[in-house]
Amino acid sequence: MKKPDPPPIDLTRQITCATPFGLPDLHGNHMFTVCEGIRAEDSLVHACQILNSVRASAYDLAQHLTKNDQALALGIAQQVDMAKALVDAVLAGVRTAN
Numbered sequence: 238m239k240k241p242d243p244p245p246i247d248l249t250r251q252i253t254c255a256t257p258f259g260l261p262d263l264h265g266n267h268m269f270t271v272c273e274g275i276r277a278e279d280s281l282v283h284a285c286q287i288l289n290s291v292r293a294s295a296y297d298l299a300q301h302l303t304k305n306d307q308a309l310a311l312g313i314a315q316q317v318d319m320a321k322a323l324v325d326a327v328l329a330g331v332r333t334a335n
Contacts, residue, residue, distance in 0.1 A: 248327070251277035281324050288321040 253275040257267030271280070292314050299310035 248277040248281075253277065253280050278328065281328050285321055285324050285328070288317050288324065292317040292321070 253271055253273060255273040256271040257269065258271065259267055259269045261267050295310045295314035295317065299307045299314070302310060
């Protein structure tokens with residue numbers, strides 16, 4: 238059975254909505270929030286930059302750990318690489334479509 242294709246989304250016209258993140262305080266307030274109205278493509282580019290930084294940190298950390306802990310840090314780096322590949326693929330698709 239073929240999986241149905243979702244309808245195409247034009248990310249050039251999409252913007253972010255306000256999205257709090259991080260652990261809330263005792264009253265449920267978040268210190269950080271993604272601002273509303275940022276272009277989706279700009280958000281994805283920034284996400285790529287963050288993922289690059291996390292990957293670099295994981296590889297650097299792995300050099301200072303025991304073998305078992307190195308495997309954990311390198312596993313984190315691999316997961317970051319996968320997430321970045323997904324974001325890069327979306328951005329490439331948006332730029333190709335425009």
